[in-house]
Amino acid sequence: MSPTAPALELSGVSLQIGGARILEDVSFTVQPGEMIGVIGPNGAGKTTLFNLISGVLKATGGSIAMAGRTLDKLPIHKRAAAGLGRTFQTSSLFNGLDVMENVRLAAQAKLGGSLSVLAFPRRHDEASTIAAECLEQVGLSHRAKVRTADLSHGDKRKVEIAMLLAADPTVILVDEPMAGVGMGDVPSLVEIIRRMHRESGRTLMMVEHHMDVVLGLADRVAVMHNGTLLAIDSPEAIIANETVQSAYLGQGAA
Ligand SMILES: Nc1ncnc2c1ncn2[C@@H]1O[C@H](COP(=O)(O)OP(=O)(O)OP(=O)(O)O)[C@@H](O)[C@H]1O
Incomplete structure (x- = not known):
């Protein structure tokens, strides 16, 4: 490279x-x-x-x-x-989960750990911290506990961007x-x-x-x-x- x-x-x-x-x-x-x-x-x-x-x-x-x-x-x-990160034309969220859980799954996938809270509590905490930071960057911290199914279309897009940020693509x-x-x-x-573009390069x-x-x-x-x-x-x-x-x-x- x-x-x-x-x-x-x-x-x-x-x-x-x-x-x-x-x-x-x-x-x-x-x-x-x-x-x-x-x-x-x-x-x-x-x-x-x-x-x-x-x-x-x-x-x-x-x-x-x-x-x-x-x-x-x-x-x-x-x-x-x-x-390489990507969003799709149609929403790709887990609608049964809340906003925080969706973004945490993306962070967890990036960290490469198991999804089990019992097996990897520290990694779960790390993923939660990353997810909280990413939600803040898209202005959705106050909606962390809302099920994504209940969000407006615009907020769903913001969750998808938070998930992208959690995966930290270049x-x-x-x-x-x-x-x-x-x-x-x-x-x-x-x-x-x-901001995703200019502030992160x-x-x-x-x-x-x-x-x-x-x-x-x-x-x-x-x-x-x-x-x-x-x-x-x-x-x-x-x-x-x-x-x-x-x-x-x-x-x-x-
Ligand atoms: N897997 C596929 N099999 C057959 N045709 C396909 C396939 N994927 C795309 N196409 C065709 O290729 C063309 C380009 O489609 P594409 O979805 O890339 O266009 P687009 O520019 O993104 O359009 P839009 O703005 O409507 O999203 C279309 O005619 C589409 O029907």
Whole structure:
């Protein structure tokens, strides 16, 4: 692993399923500490891109490396252990458990210990401390004992981010963090994501349909279209890019 290697490097990544070309020859690098916004119309391949990086899907062509280490043969859990974290478009919480218990499970998984309180009380305490810190970072300490099923959609998103923080990844993929969230919760979620990135030096990629959120947060914006990477550039350059204009922005995308 080289300290100067890109945080992520995709080289000619493709996915073909049956006869369908889902992703075709996608290449780009992400520098350590960079925030990349990923935009594109529905079905453009944004989530597929995240699925390939995180190991949910296996590319049929090309290669993906993180910090100079190829991920191609690693299953999902080994990519996570190597420092790759991810949230999903749909909620991935244990709804029968309370907020603290959800985040503690993520901390416990990172610590590598048993989930049994009797077997590892010290590790359980350590996980609880980490979970409490992560809940504080997302402003949910006061809701620690609430069942996640009873939370607003915005607060569920914050719990998912607290779980990410508990796993302490170096590269984070966030898939539509604002999806289904009430407008009142958007500013606090934006601020949490901004802090997760800026204050920790973590590398982030974020798929998001709220264009103002993406353009306001991202260092660079990647535009996906029909399974290809149409452009990757600064927010200002993307707004001014005529190809992007006609393929996406000009069509009244959200
Ligand atoms: N496992 C799969 N098998 C077959 N087709 C797939 C599979 N995964 C994705 N696709 C297809 O690939 C295309 C890209 O899907 P993807 O979910 O990546 O798009 P997206 O840009 O994330 O869209 P959205 O903004 O709606 O979430 C779609 O046409 C989808 O139907």
